[in-house]
Amino acid sequence: MFHNHHPAMIRPARLNSSSAGFSLVELMVALVVGLLLLAGVLQILLGNRESFDAQRSKAHLQENARLASFILENTVAHAGYRTELDSSETHLFPEFGTQFAEGAVVSGQANTRGQSDTLRVRFQGEGGVHNCRGTAIGTTDEPQETSFELYVNDDDALICHVIGGDRQPLVENVDRFEVRYGLDTDNSTTGVDRYVSDLTGFDATQIRSVRVQLLLRSAPQENLLPTASAQQFSFSDRSTQTFTDRRGRLLLDQTIALRNSLP
Numbered sequence: 249m250f251h252n253h254h255p256a257m258i259r260p261a262r263l264n265s266s267s268a269g270f271s272l273v274e275l276m277v278a279l280v281v282g283l284l285l286l287a288g289v290l291q292i293l294l295g296n297r298e299s300f301d302a303q304r305s306k307a308h309l310q311e312n313a314r315l316a317s318f319i320l321e322n323t324v325a326h327a328g329y330r331t332e333l334d335s336s337e338t339h340l341f342p343e344f345g346t347q348f349a350e351g352a353v354v355s356g357q358a359n360t361r362g363q364s365d366t367l368r369v370r371f372q373g374e375g376g377v378h379n380c381r382g383t384a385i386g387t388t389d390e391p392q393e394t395s396f397e398l399y400v401n402d403d404d405a406l407i408c409h410v411i412g413g414d415r416q417p418l419v420e421n422v423d424r425f426e427v428r429y430g431l432d433t434d435n436s437t438t439g440v441d442r443y444v445s446d447l448t449g450f451d452a453t454q455i456r457s458v459r460v461q462l463l464l465r466s467a468p469q470e471n472l473l474p475t476a477s478a479q480q481f482s483f484s485d486r487s488t489q490t491f492t493d494r495r496g497r498l499l500l501d502q503t504i505a506l507r508n509s510l511p
Contacts, residue, residue, distance in 0.1 A: 305470035306496060312419045313500050316406060316462050319418055320398075321504055323380045324458055328353035328508035329371040331391045337453075340372055344395065347411065352452035354506065356427050358445050361400050363487065365427040365445070367458065368411075370395035371508070380408035381416050400425045406462065423463040423497065426483045430457035430503070437511060445485045456509055459484055462500040465491075472496030 270278075330340050336351075343350040353370050360366040371377065372393045373385030379394050386392035395411045398418075405417040406425060429447060430440035431454045440456050461483055466472055471494035480490045481499050491497065 305466045305472050308470065309464060309466050309472075309496055309498050312421070312464055313462075313498050316419045316464070317500055317502060319380055319408075320460055320462075321502065323378070323396075324354075324367070324369055324460070324504045325507060326371045326373075326377050327369045327458075327506050329373065329377055330508070331372055331374045331386070340393065341370060344370075347397075348395065349452050352455070353509065354429070354455045354458060355452050356429070356447060358427075361402070362424070363483075363489070364400040364422075364425040366397055366399040367425075367427045367460070368395065368397040379410055380418065381410060383410075398425070419462075419464065421465045421467055423465050423491070424461070424481075424483070424489065425463075426461040426485065428459040428484045429455045430459065432456045439510070443484070455506060457503055457505045459501075459503045463489070464498050464500065466496040468495075470496070 328337065328341075330337070332340060337353070338351040341348065341351055341353055347368055348355050348370060355368045357366045369380075370393060371385070372391055374391040375384050375387045377385050379385060379396050380398060381396075385394045397409050397411060399407055399409070400422050401407050401415075401417075403417075403420070404422050405420045406422050407415050408418050409415045426445075428443045428445050429450075429452075430443050431450060432440055433450075433454055434441060435454075443459060444450060463481055473494040473496065476493050478490055478492045479497055480488055481497070482488050484501075
């Protein structure tokens with residue numbers, strides 16, 4: 249025998265506590281924990297990005313230094329090179345205005361822009377040597393003489409200026425270009441007996457080596473230091489320069505022997 253139940257007599261089933269949703273407090277706690285974890289991950293990512301940018305800027309600075317070193321070494325060392333060995337240096341390299349004395353293959357001027365100097369070089373070639381722009385000088389049928397100068401312009405770039413021609417930037421972000429000349433004033437076989445920064449009063453034909461210092465910095469948007477810090481650099485003329493910023497810097501210092509002028 250079946251009994252009919254009145255709808256009003258049916259009681260709703262109770263929900264199991266395990267199927268209930270999250271409370272507002274639980275959601276807020278979960279949200280805060282998630283944000284903290286996300287902030288930690290973002291901090292790690294930003295740190296890695298800064299480290300990557302710093303390494304890239306450092307590599308770029310070192311690449312510029314290597315390029316400048318290669319150009320300086322391979323062009324300055326050719327000073328006085330000549331193919332006409334039966335001709336005298338005074339004949340091949342005559343006086344050239346105020347830039348070169350008779351027979352001189354290296355000259356320069358101190359402090360042409362701030363504390364940066366200008367270095368001038370000349371030599372003769374028949375296609376096997378190149379100037380600071382990488383241009384071959386002369387041919388086997390027609391040897392030619394070239395003269396060029398290296399200096400820092402108002403945009404802080406090291407410039408190669410082929411005298412009588414155009415000007416080409418070699419590297420940018422140069423703080424200083426310092427040049428000293430090694431002289432053999434007593435014409436001895438021992439070589440250089442003094443270094444000078446200014447050739448005034450000295451015989452430029454006695455130059456046997458050139459010491460160059462090139463201070464490079466990272467680009468404006470490439471900060472290598474976490475905070476602005478004082479950086480001091482010493483130069484061959486006994487002067488110092490101090491910079492307080494976040495830019496990375498590298499001092500290139502090399503002495504180049506003038507093989508064609510050595511006894």
